[in-house]
Amino acid sequence: MNPGSDFLTHIRYEKRLSHHTLTAYANDLEQFSLFLSAECNIGQPELADFRHIRSWIVSLVEGGMDKSSVNRKIATLRTFYEFLLRRKVLTVDPMVKIQALKTSKKLPQYVEEKPMEMLLNDIEFPDTFEGVRDKLILELLYGTGIRLSELIGLKLTDVNLYEKTIIVLGKRNKHRIIPLTQPLFELIQQYVRLKEQEFSGQEDKVYLLVSDKGIAVYPMLIQRVVKRNLALVTTLEKKSPHVLRHSFATHLLNRGADLNAIKDLLGHTSLAATQIYTHTSLEQLKQTYDQAHPKAKK
The missing domain is CATH 1.10.443.10 (Intergrase catalytic core)
Structure with missing residues (x-):
């Protein structure tokens, strides 16, 4: 079983999300997996805990990523781990203590x-x-x-x-x-x-x-x-x-x-x-x- 691959298949065929959203989810999981491998010596995202996720979020913020973009990645992980919990791959949710970053609401830009x-x-x-x-x-x-x-x-x-x-x-x-x-x-x-x-x-x-x-x-x-x-x-x-x-x-x-x-x-x-x-x-x-x-x- 490959939880990451199973998750992407699930959101593609069962959730029927758009191609754009599917690509974003896949990219987020790949970036998180690369961080875990390079910084935490962890091979699969399902083995990560709260500390590893928090470290990744900190690294994104310190790297200058916009807070709204970071929040989108947090949402991806939240959906991913909810999937793993439903499939009983995990018994503990590592996202419980993770909260979205506070952002200032931007008014939508429009042409007069x-x-x-x-x-x-x-x-x-x-x-x-x-x-x-x-x-x-x-x-x-x-x-x-x-x-x-x-x-x-x-x-x-x-x-x-x-x-x-x-x-x-x-x-x-x-x-x-x-x-x-x-x-x-x-x-x-x-x-x-x-x-x-x-x-x-x-x-x-x-x-x-x-x-x-x-x-x-x-x-x-x-x-x-x-x-x-x-x-x-x-x-x-x-x-x-x-x-x-x-x-x-x-x-x-x-x-x-x-x-x-x-x-x-x-x-x-x-x-x-x-x-x-x-x-x-x-x-x-x-x-x-x-x-x-x-x-x-x-």
Whole structure:
């Protein structure tokens, strides 16, 4: 029995986590195993105890790793050891005394409405397969708020031509339905026609978005498209697909959308995860007050 391998198989086929999450778990366990071997002379992570885990966490912090990243690794170990306890590989949980590091909550970064309007309405994209595809990537991320992994996983059959909606497979294998605006729906239709013309039936016929070689898109391609185009309209340091998701939620909230509706559109399991956008909206309100009210900063 190989507990580490069994654990990864479990989260892949039984938990059905995304490929991105699976890779993160595998990398975390590998890094922990290397630390145990080099610093503690321990060959397997199931032999580690509280002291070894704490030493690894200390080494990560002292190495300058961001606290949120350290907490993600702690979460990986917690899930791993819970798995071992359920399988009766262990009888004592080494994570009992381990607590997540305290972090300051960061407000999500987002692009203001006017720059987004400029990018999607004023900047011309080439009327080619790649140009239309790149614009569709941006429009889908901003127009639906879906995650990077959800965008990549969109299938042709997930687009409902009659209802003008898409079905998104989110975290924990949960589906949700998101409406499409008429312009976004028409852009999808234009893209599908160009896709068929470009590859003459040789393209991937399962997934909606494909590369210039006709195969399913991959994370780096999406990230490059987003970063290159956001750089045209914003000076934000972070220019990622998740910034467009944050922009989607923030703009909806600023225009009066119900928080519960935004929660459902984003695929959050609890309202607490969505409430961070209320803080972003409040910050914007404070800035407006400071700039406009006569009794503000003097």
